[in-house]
Each structure stands twice: as structure tokens, then as C-alpha cells.
Amino acid sequence: xxxxTGKGITKRYGATRALDGLDLDITSGSIIxxxxxxxxxxxxxxxxxxxxxxxxxxxxxxxRPDGPVADVWxxxxxxxxEPHIWPNMTVEQNxxxxxxxxxxxxxxxDPAAAEAVLTRLGIAAFAHYELxxxxxxxxxxxxxxxxxxxxxxxxLFDEPNxxxxxxxxxxxxxxxxxxARDGRIVLLITHRLNDFVRSCDRVLVLRDGRIxxxxxxxxxxxxxxxxxxxxxxxxxxxxxxARAAPGATSSRDGSPVWRLARCADRLDAFRDISMxxxxxxxxALSGVEGSGARELAQAIGAFRPMCEADRKSLxxxxxxxxxxxxxxxxxxxxxxMSVGENLAARLGLGALGGRSRLLDPGRLExxxxxxxxxxxxxxxxxxxxxxxxxxxxxQKVVLGASMEENTDIIVIEEPTRGVDxxxxxxxxxxxRDFAAxxxxxxxxxxxxxxxxxxxxxxxxxxxxxxxxxIDMAEIADIPTLGxxxxxxxxxxxxxxxxxxxxxxxxxx
Amino acid sequence: MTQSALALLxxxxxxxxxxxxxxxxxxxxxxxxxxSQRSAFLSPENMLTLVRSMVALGxxxxxQMLVILLGEIDLSVGAVYGLAGTVTAxxxxxxGSLPFTTPLLVALAAGLGIALLTGLLNxxxxxxxxxxxxxxxxxxxxxxxxxxxxxxxxxxxxxxYNEPLPPAWxxxxxxxxGGALMAYDIPVETLWLVGAxxxxxxxxxxxxxGFRLMAMGGNAEAARVARLPLKKxxxxxxxxxxxxxxxxxxxxxxxxxxxxxxQSSSLSFQVIAAVVIGGASLNGGRGTIMGTLLGVIxxxxxxxxxxxxxxxxxxxxxxxxxxxIGAVWLDLVSQKLIRSAGQRSVRxxxxxxx
Numbered sequence: 001x002x003x004x005t006g007k008g009i010t011k012r013y014g015a016t017r018a019l020d021g022l023d024l025d026i027t028s029g030s031i032i033x034x035x036x037x038x039x040x041x042x043x044x045x046x047x048x049x050x051x052x053x054x055x056x057x058x059x060x061x062x063x064r065p066d067g068p069v070a071d072v073w074x075x076x077x078x079x080x081x082e083p084h085i086w087p088n089m090t091v092e093q094n095x096x097x098x099x100x101x102x103x104x105x106x107x108x109x110d111p112a113a114a115e116a117v118l119t120r121l122g123i124a125a126f127a128h129y130e131l132x133x134x135x136x137x138x139x140x141x142x143x144x145x146x147x148x149x150x151x152x153x154x155x156l157f158d159e160p161n162x163x164x165x166x167x168x169x170x171x172x173x174x175x176x177x178x179x180a181r182d183g184r185i186v187l188l189i190t191h192r193l194n195d196f197v198r199s200c201d202r203v204l205v206l207r208d209g210r211i212x213x214x215x216x217x218x219x220x221x222x223x224x225x226x227x228x229x230x231x232x233x234x235x236x237x238x239x240x241x242a243r244a245a246p247g248a249t250s251s252r253d254g255s256p257v258w259r260l261a262r263c264a265d266r267l268d269a270f271r272d273i274s275m276x277x278x279x280x281x282x283x284a285l286s287g288v289e290g291s292g293a294r295e296l297a298q299a300i301g302a303f304r305p306m307c308e309a310d311r312k313s314l315x316x317x318x319x320x321x322x323x324x325x326x327x328x329x330x331x332x333x334x335x336x337m338s339v340g341e342n343l344a345a346r347l348g349l350g351a352l353g354g355r356s357r358l359l360d361p362g363r364l365e366x367x368x369x370x371x372x373x374x375x376x377x378x379x380x381x382x383x384x385x386x387x388x389x390x391x392x393x394x395q396k397v398v399l400g401a402s403m404e405e406n407t408d409i410i411v412i413e414e415p416t417r418g419v420d421x422x423x424x425x426x427x428x429x430x431x432r433d434f435a436a437x438x439x440x441x442x443x444x445x446x447x448x449x450x451x452x453x454x455x456x457x458x459x460x461x462x463x464x465x466x467x468x469x470i471d472m473a474e475i476a477d478i479p480t481l482g483x484x485x486x487x488x489x490x491x492x493x494x495x496x497x498x499x500x501x502x503x504x505x506x507x508x
Numbered sequence: 509m510t511q512s513a514l515a516l517l518x519x520x521x522x523x524x525x526x527x528x529x530x531x532x533x534x535x536x537x538x539x540x541x542x543x544s545q546r547s548a549f550l551s552p553e554n555m556l557t558l559v560r561s562m563v564a565l566g567x568x569x570x571x572q573m574l575v576i577l578l579g580e581i582d583l584s585v586g587a588v589y590g591l592a593g594t595v596t597a598x599x600x601x602x603x604g605s606l607p608f609t610t611p612l613l614v615a616l617a618a619g620l621g622i623a624l625l626t627g628l629l630n631x632x633x634x635x636x637x638x639x640x641x642x643x644x645x646x647x648x649x650x651x652x653x654x655x656x657x658x659x660x661x662x663x664x665x666x667x668x669y670n671e672p673l674p675p676a677w678x679x680x681x682x683x684x685x686g687g688a689l690m691a692y693d694i695p696v697e698t699l700w701l702v703g704a705x706x707x708x709x710x711x712x713x714x715x716x717x718g719f720r721l722m723a724m725g726g727n728a729e730a731a732r733v734a735r736l737p738l739k740k741x742x743x744x745x746x747x748x749x750x751x752x753x754x755x756x757x758x759x760x761x762x763x764x765x766x767x768x769x770x771q772s773s774s775l776s777f778q779v780i781a782a783v784v785i786g787g788a789s790l791n792g793g794r795g796t797i798m799g800t801l802l803g804v805i806x807x808x809x810x811x812x813x814x815x816x817x818x819x820x821x822x823x824x825x826x827x828x829x830x831x832x833i834g835a836v837w838l839d840l841v842s843q844k845l846i847r848s849a850g851q852r853s854v855r856x857x858x859x860x861x862x
Contacts, residue, residue, distance in 0.1 A: 052733065084733045088726035088793030090520045097723040098734040100716045107719040128519040133847055267848055 002028040002064055002153050004185055009058035010209075011044055018044040020209030021058070028153075031176055031186045033196040035225050036206030037420045042189050045206070046156055049187075050078045062153060069153070077152035081159040081418050082330055083143035087132040091123065094131060094142050095149055109149060117145045120175060122168065136327055137163040137289040144172065154185045161195065162417045163327065165288045165446045166482065167489070173199045191420050193222040194449055205229065229421060254279060257408050257440040258320045260300075262309035269295035270464040272309070277409060277440035282431060284455035285444045286485055292464040294413065297444035298324070301411030320409055323402040327413035327444075332398040333386055339397055340368025340382030343375075346401050367404070375400030376426045392416075392423025399427060403434055410434060411442045416450060428454045448482045460488040467491050524796060526846060527787050527839060531802040534835070535809060542813035549816055556693060560763070562808040563686075563701045564589065564756040566801065568775065569782045570708035571752035573800045574745045576783055577712075579725040579792025580634065580641040582746060585753040586776035587652035588626050592619040592754030593761040594656040594769065597665035600674065600682075604660040612678040616758065623754025626652055627747035634746065635739045641746075649776065657769050664768035686762035697763050704752070709797040721745070725792030781832045782807050787839060806835070 006024035010017065019041045026032055036042045047053040049060065051073020062069040069075050085094050093107065095114050100107045108114070118124040121141045131139055140163045147155060157176065161169040176199065180186040188200060196203050203220055205213040205228040213228045256276035264271040270292030277283065277300075287293030299306035301324030306315045323346065326332050334342050344352060344367045351367065354360035368382035375396045379389055386394055395416065402410060415431065416424045431454060435441045445451060451458055452475070460468040468488035475481045516522050543549045568585050575582045596619030598604035600612050610618070626648055633644040667679055686697035712718035724731040724738050731738055761767040786803030788795030810831060814824045 050733075078733075080733070084727070084730035086723050086726040086730060086793070088789075089722060093719070093722075097720070097731075098736060100719060103716050105714055107716065128521060130520050130523075 002062070002183065002185055004060070004062050004154060006060045007058055009045075009048065009055045009060065011041075011048065011053065011056050017209050019048075019055070022206075022210045024060070024204075024211070026185055026187070028183050028185045029180060030201035031173075031180050031188055031199050033200035033203035033220075034187055034189045034206055035193070035196060035203055035229060037229055037422065040206040041209045042206055043158070044209075046078065046158055046189060049073070049076050049154065049156060051076070064153060072154075075153040076156060077147040077150045077154070078156045079144050079147045079158060079160045081162060082328060083136075083139045085131055085139055085142050085146070087139075088130060090128050090130055091118065091134070091138075091142055091145075092127045095146055099150065113149060114145075117148050120171070121145055122171070135289060135294065137165075137168070137294075140164070141168075148175065148179070152184070154187065155179055156187045156189070158189045159191065159418050160188075161190075161192075161446075162414065163446065165286075166448055166485065167288060169195070169446075191416075191418065191424070192447065192449065193225045193421070196220060196225055197222055226421065258300075258318065260315070263299070263315050264307050264309060264311055265292065265295055265299060265464070266305050266307055266311065267295075268464065270299075270461060272465055275459060275466070277442065279438040279440055280435050281456045282435050282441040282443065282454055284451045284458045285442065285461065286446075286451060286458055287461035288489060290463075291461045291489070293459075293461040294327075294444050296461060297411055297413055297442055300409065300442050301325075303411075321405075321407040322409040322411060323405045323407045325398060325402050325410075325412045325415075327417060329391070329394055329398065329417075333394055335387055337386060338368075338383050339372065339377065339379050339386050339389065340365065342386045342397050343368050343371035343382075343401050343404065346405050351404075371397075371400045371404060375403070375430060390420070390423075392419040392427075395419050396423060396426060396430070399430060403430070407439070409440045409442065411444075413444045415443050415445065415454075416447075424453075448478055448485065451485075452478050452481050458485070460485060462489055462491060523843065523846060524787075524799075527843065528796070528798055528802065530839070530842065531786070531799065531806065531835075535802060535806055538806070538809055538813060542809075542816060546816045549813065552692070554812070554816070556695070558808055558812045559698050559701075560695055561812065562804050563697045563763075564760050564775065565778060565782060565808060566701050566804045567704045567756045567759075568749070568753050569779045569786075569800050569804050570704055570797060571745070571749040572779050573783045573786070573788055573795045573797065574708070574712065574718075574721060575641075575749050576780075576788045576790060577718075577721050577725045577792060577795045578742060578745055579728065580742065580745070581645065581780070581790070582630065582749045583642065583645040583776050583780075584626060584630060584648035584652055585749060585779055586774065587649045587656070588623050588750050588753040589757035589760075589775055590767075590769065591626070591652040591656045591757070592623045593757040593767040594660045594665075595619045595622050596758055597667075597761065597767050598659050598663075600678075601665050601667060601670045603663050603665065603670070606659060612674065612682060619758050620751065620754050623750045623757075624747060627750025628743070630750065631743035631746040635742050653769075660769055662769050664766055666766040668765060682762055683765075684762075686759035687765060695763060697759050700755075700759055705797065705801060712795075712797045717741070717744075722793055725794075727793075778807060781828075785832060785835045806831075 004024065004026045006022060009019050009022040009024070011019040022041070022045065034042055044053065048055055049072065051071070060072050062072045062075055086097060089097070092114060096107050096109045099109065115124060118127055121144060123138050123141050126134055126138055131142060140160070144160055161172055164172060176186050176188070188195065190196070197220055200220060201217060203215045203225060204211050205215070205225065215224055215228070256278050258277045260273055260275050263273045273296060285293040285297050295304060298304040300322070302317065302322050303324045307313065308315055334345055337345065344364050347367070349357065352359055352363055354363065365382065371377070372379060372382060377389070377393050377396050377400070379393065386397060389397065399412070399415070416427050419427065431441050443454065456472050458470040458472065459466055460470070468484070470481070470484055475484070539549070548554055568589065572582055572585060596615045598606050599610045599618050600615035602609040630641070630644050630648055633639050634641045667674060667682060684696060686695065686700065688696045690696060720736050721741060724736055724741060728738060782803035783795065783800050784790065784803070785806055786795070786799035786801070788799065807828065810828055811824065814827060819827070
């Protein structure tokens with residue numbers, strides 16, 4: 001049995017105490033969840049265990065059967081929320097970095113072990129591809145594979161399934177459970193309360209830099225955890241699970257913002273897509289990695305070329321405008337700029353320029369101030385660097401920036417990836433408000449809970465085709481939705497032969 | 509069948525081989541064109557000239573590739589190349605602004621020593637002071653050039669006609685370093701090129717050092733989290749780069765039989781051009797030794813072929829500039845095409861199964 005203890009761990013950043021005398025006592029054998037609102041000290045604790053930070057006072061002890069471990073971080077494997085991987089190297093090479101084992105020769109880890117881990121995560125087919133060519137979901141699984149291949153005592157998963165689908169998450173939790181039963185300490189940090197209920201035997205709630213509550217066994221439920229999380233946030237909104245207001249859905253009989261008729265992807269990620277983007281509606285695209293759902297979202301977001309059925313001419317966008325937000329905040333946040341500058345970053349001279357056609361600092365500031373209020377960003381001032389905000393507030397800023405564009409369609413991948421529960425509610429409300437103004441909102445998301453909370457309509461893709469549509473008005477609860485999604489995703493491939501003229505053109 | 513062949517296209521190894529093959533084809537094409545116009549091209553004499561002209565460029569380019577692989581750049585190599593030769597010559601032969609002379613071996617050690625020192629300084633300023641290597645080495649380029657002129661008093665040194673003449677064994681030893689001819693009139697210098705190629709190929713492709721350089725160049729932040737020794741490796745690549753530049757300078761001095769100031773200014777940029785033509789990315793994380801060698805061959809071939817064809821040296825310069833841009837552009841476009849073909853098949857074929 002392995003035991004991880006910490007006594008009075010304190011860490012200050014300037015005036016703020018990220019960790020304030022935190023006591024910790026964890027033993028191996030089961031998955032232990034760590035919950036907490038943004039800013040509670042979860043990531044500080046994680047960085048400390050990983051050895052990336054040193055505590056100001058207090059110490060962390062890792063007790064193995066053969067005695068205490070000198071450098072705790074050496075026995076800790078971390079799965080970061082934003083994958084720390086190498087885009088220029090193959091999946092196989094990524095697994096080997098830092099644990100090449102010898103100085104000379106061909107660099108790779110034990111091929112049998114690597115093969116087993118990759119197969120288990122469903123990415124064995126990509127072993128020799130460069131990560132830059134693979135999707136975020138595959139990249140995140142490479143990060144997981146790296147952790148699983150290391151022989152660590154403590155495994156730390158930070159939002160590991162934020163880019164995975166339901167089925168893939170299930171497989172991941174099974175693997176995590178096996179690690180735990182194998183006598184390792186497995187810690188799970190996530191904002192998805194449901195994941196704690198599914199996988200953990202013990203949940204620690206972190207608040208204001210210390211552990212404020214502990215929930216064990218059968219007592220673990222979403223409401224129990226949420227109660228502890230929001231205890232002192234009583235003034236804030238709880239996630240609003242109500243459907244969109246009836247007024248918003250009534251406009252569905254109007255004309256669509258944009259109509260897709262038998263559209264296809266040039267790289268064949270999806271084909272034969274017909275759907276109407278109705279004003280006032282939030283449409284969720286759903287599907288496992290490789291189903292084409294993510295790619296379709298990107299194509300609607302004008303981030304990827306989309307073709308007519310003949311696969312040659314591009315689909316004309318007509319007079320509709322669109323803005324697109326990528327899944328990872330690495331690709332949406334301008335880290336070198338302030339909160340205000342980020343809010344204005346997508347705007348053109350029309351909004352920012354004065355009469356002299358030069359940048360007008362006054363207008364920039366006005367946009368920043370209005371944006372911070374409108375999008376409920378918690379920040380001291382528009383001039384603060386965006387990196388000083390929590391993940392949830394950063395997400396509100398980038399969401400606000402794309403809404404400021406005032407486009408007819410907004411496409412968002414994973415709108416609340418790594419966002420805490422109260423920010424989530426804000427973001428859903430912002431999306432509904434935006435839709436209510438006669439816009440079309442498309443989200444690609446992998447979380448059933450999120451689809452349930454925000455979508456008016458779900459379009460399910462599998463193998464590049466639409467296999468199902470769900471009107472959320474018919475869905476009463478999450479399990480029903482989960483069953484419907486799983487049902488569509490597991491449908492056998494339709495044997496309907498493609499028309500002869502629609503063959504994949506050979507690549508010249 | 510074609511599906512699996514297409515899926516193969518996305519694999520990194522296949523991509524690298526295709527790119528190497530493309531470069532090799534371009535070289536053959538240029539060679540055929542030159543040969544069809546001037547039959548002297550393939551003569552043994554011209555081939556020897558060609559190979560000899562690649563020595564300094566190649567040796568410096570291999571080390572430069574490692575610097576670029578790590579996401580840094582070393583602009584100072586051209587000046588270090590000149591400085592090492594000048595320091596060696598001044599100390600050995602006298603006649604510069606230094607008031608004393610030393611035996612050859614000491615002078616050689618000093619030449620390599622000053623190269624080592626510039627490498628360490630480049631590393632120190634980049635790693636410890638945190639300056640961008642572009643600035644560090646741009647500054648070092650001028651410092652080293654200025655130092656060469658200062659030490660040598662802008663003299664040209666020729667050992668065989670020096671006054672006083674160095675001891676005979678020193679003269680023959682120095683000549684033997686690079687200038688002496690072996691069987692079939694092949695200069696010793698070419699052996700250094702072959703040796704450097706093998707050494708750097710192993711270092712890049714068969715050691716943890718090369719593997720980690722690739723990782724650090726690809727994602728420095730992830731490398732930091734994985735606790736790879738980024739700072740140490742930066743020192744090492746800058747030192748390697750400077751040492752190779754110094755060594756090449758001394759060997760060329762030996763081959764040419766004389767050394768003078770400012771013979772080196774354009775070497776830095778030729779070296780970088782060769783590395784980039786060879787497929788390395790200035791963003792770091794990509795680059796192979798074989799590609800670099802082919803880039804060196806392409807540049808040397810162009811210089812040689814254009815001269816044979818009687819193109820004026822002004823037009824040669826213009827031509828080489830255009831080829832550098834064109835080669836990198838062509839590479840970019842073809843990579844994109846091949847990759848998207850590979851991706852398409854992954855999605856529709858193997859990807860769905862997995």
C-alpha cells in the first residue's frame with residue numbers, strides 16, 4: 001500500500017494564498033476525486049505534486065512499502081488538461097521522450113507495452129503519425145498513454161476526458177480503476193461532477209486553499225458535491241438546466257440562417273450533410289473521434305473547406321457571417337494581451353477605428369469595459385493580462401470576443417472545457433441570449449450533460465454521415481439522452497450504396 | 509490496396525523519405541542539365557572540385573542543423589570560421605598585431621579554443637541572459653569579424669612563403685591536415701566531411717541527445733515539464749556549432765594555403781540556406797542530417813554548375829537566392845499535398861476501424 005500525506009502545505013503568490021495549510025492523507029486502492037471551484041488551489045496542488053512548484057511551508061511525503069520516497073515528483077505521472085506533447089514527433093516517439101532508457105540506438109519504448117497501451121486507448125493505428133497531423137482528442141490520449149507507460153506511484157489526471165467522447169471516457173475510467181486496484185494512487189481532478197459519481201470512492205472538496213469537505217462512498221452524488229462547491233457562492237447562479245425559453249424556439253418556423261444541402265468534406269471526414277441552421281436554436285453536433293462531427297463543426301465555422309456534393313466547388317456561404325472558437329484555449333486566447341485587448345482582438349477598423357482611420361484607444365477601452373460587464377468576466381481591470389484570469393473567465397473572454405463580431409452563426413468546440421460550475425452556467429446563458437437574438441449557435445461537444453444543459457437539437461454523426469437527430473424537447477433526463485446518443489453511434493454502417501458518380505476521387 | 513498505400517503517406521518516416529527523394533531528384537536533374545551542356549562537368553577533376561567546395565559548408569551545416577533543430581539559430585559561424593583561421597595563423601606565423609608567436613600545435617589549440625569560447629559565450633548569452641539567439645549570434649558575428657581584423661592587422665598569411673619560414677615538419681603537418689592529396693588526388697579535407705557526416709548522423713538519429721533535441725525544439729514547454737535538460741543542450745549545440753566552424757576555418761586554411769580577413773562573411777547565410785533547403789524548420793523540431801547534406805550538395809552543385817556554364821557571378825548570386833526560396837516553397841506545398849492525402853485515408857479507412 002502506498003500512502004501520500006501532506007501537512008500544512010502553504011503556497012503564496014504575492015498576496016494571494018493558493019494553498020493555505022492544506023492537509024492531505026491519501027492511500028492507494030481507489031480513484032480519489034479532487035473537486036473545487038476555479039482558484040481553489042487544485043492546479044497549484046497538482047503542480048506541487050508534479051514537482052513544478054515548491055511549497056512555501058509544509059511538506060509532502062510519499063510512503064511506499066519499502067520506505068519513504070526522496071523525490072516525490074519522480075514517482076508522479078501527470079495527465080495535463082492541455083496536453084504537453086510534441087507535435088513534430090510521431091505518437092511512438094512521443095511515448096519515448098524522457099524515458100529513452102539508453103544513450104545510443106533507435107529511440108523507442110518497449111514496443112509490446114506501447115502497443116498494448118495504444119490499443120487500449122484506441123490510437124494504435126496512429127503510432128507512426130506526427131501529432132501535428134492528429135486531432136486534439138488523439139493528442140490528449142497520447143498524453144494519457146505517456147502517463148500510463150510510466151511506472152509511477154501516483155497518477156494525476158487533470159480533466160483527462162475533456163476531449164473524449166462518452167464511450168472513450170468510459171474506457172479511460174476503466175483503465176484508471178485498474179491502475180488503482182493495481183495499488184497505485186489515482187487522483188482525478190475535473191469539473192464534471194458526474195465523473196466523480198461514476199468513478200470515485202472518495203471525493204475531496206478543495207476550497208480556499210484547503211480541504212473543506214470529504215465525501216465518501218454512497219454519499220457521493222452530483223448534488224452533494226455541488227452543495228459543497230457552491231456553499232459560499234450562494235449568490236451565484238446554479239447551472240440552469242431549463243430548456244431555452246419558449247419564445248426562442250418559436251422562431252423555428254422561420255427561414256434558416258444557413259442551409260446545408262448535401263455538403264461534403266474535401267478530405268472525406270464527412271459527406272452528404274444536409275441540415276438547416278435555424279435562428280434562435282442551439283444545435284449540438286455529437287459523435288466519436290473520426291465520426292466527422294468535429295470536422296463538420298469546423299467546416300460550418302469556415303475553419304475548414306466544405307464542398308458541394310460533387311466534391312469540387314466550395315459551398316457558397318451566401319451573406320451569412322460566422323465566427324469560430326477552437327476547442328483548446330491555447331488556440332483562442334492571445335496570451336500576450338490584456339483582457340480588454342482580447343475582447344477586441346477579433347474586431348476590425350469599423351469597430352476600433354476613429355475617424356482618422358487610426359486605432360482609437362477610447363473605443364477600445366469602451367469595448368473592453370462593456371464586454372467585461374456583458375460577458376460577466378471577473379477581473380480587476382481590463383488592463384490585467386488575460387493569463388491572470390481563471391480558465392472559466394478566460395473562456396468567457398474569448399466567447400465574448402467572438403460574440404462581439406456579431407455574426408449570424410457562431411461555432412464553438414467544447415464551450416466549457418475545463419470551466420468550473422458557476423462559469424459554466426454563465427456561458428450557457430450567454431449562448432442562449434446570443435441565440436435568442438436570432439442567431440444560430442452550433443456547438444461540438446462530447447459531454448452528455450452539456451448537450452442536455454444547453455442544446456435545443458442534437459445532430460449525431462457516425463462515419464461521416466448524419467445518423468440521427470434528436471429534438472431536445474422530447475428528452476426528459478440525461479440517461480435518456482445518453483441512451484439515444486449511444487444507440488445512434490452504435491448503428492451499423494448503412495449499406496445504402498453511394499451513387500456511382502460520388503466515388504472518392506483518386507488522389508493525383 | 510490503394511487505401512493502405514495512402515495511409516502510409518501520412519507516416520512520418522514515409523514523409524521524410526519522400527522529401528529526401530525529391531531533393532535527390534532535383535540534384536540529379538541539375539546535374540543532367542549541366543552535363544548535357546558541359547561534358548567537363550562529370551570529369552574527375554571537376555567532381556573533386558565540387559566535393560572539396562562542400563567541405564566547410566557541410567561541416568558547419570551539420571552542426572548548424574542541430575542548433576536549428578532546437579529552435580535556435582547561429583549566425584556567427586561565418587565569422588568564427590574566419591577568426592579560428594586568423595588566430596591560428598597569427599600565433600603561428602607572426603606578423604599580426606600580436607607581439608609573440610607560438611609553435612603550430614599551440615596555435616591550432618588556440619584557434620579551436622577561441623571558437624569554443626565564442627560558442628560558450630553564445631550559449632551563455634542565450635541561456636543565462638535570455639537574449640534571442642538571433643541577436644546574440646548576430647552580435648557575435650560582428651565581434652568575431654572585428655577581432656579577426658584586429659588580431660591579424662588585416663594581413664594575409666601564407667605559411668609556405670612566410671618570413672621567417674616555420675619548421676619543415678610544421679609545414680608538412682599543417683598541409684597534411686586538409687590540403688595534402690591522397691590517392692586519385694583526393695584532398696584529405698574530404699575525409700573530414702565524411703567523418704563529420706557519419707558522426708553527426710549518429711548524433712542526430714541514434715542518440716538520446718538528438719532525440720531530445722527534436723523534442724525540445726518541437727515543444728519547449730512540454731520538454732520543461734518532462735524535465736529534459738534544455739539549458740545544457742543549448743550550450744552543447746552552440747559549442748558544437750562554433751567548434752565545427754572553427755575546425756572548418758582551419759582546414760580551409762590548410763587546403764588553400766593562405767588565410768586573410770573577411771573571406772568568410774557569406775558563409776553563415778549559405779549554411780543556413782543549405783539547412784533549410786534540406787528540410788529543417790526554423791521553428792525547430794524538424795531536420796535531418798541526410799537532408800542537410802543534400803541541401804549542401806544542391807548549393808555546391810549550383811555554384812559549380814553555373815560557373816561551368818559561364819554564368820556571370822552576379823547572375824549566380826541571383827539564381828542561388830531564387831533557388832533557396834523556390835526549394836523551400838516547393839517543399840512546403842508538396843508536404844501539404846501528401847499530408848492531406850494521408851489524412852484523408854486515415855479518416856476514411858484505418859481511422860474508422862481504430
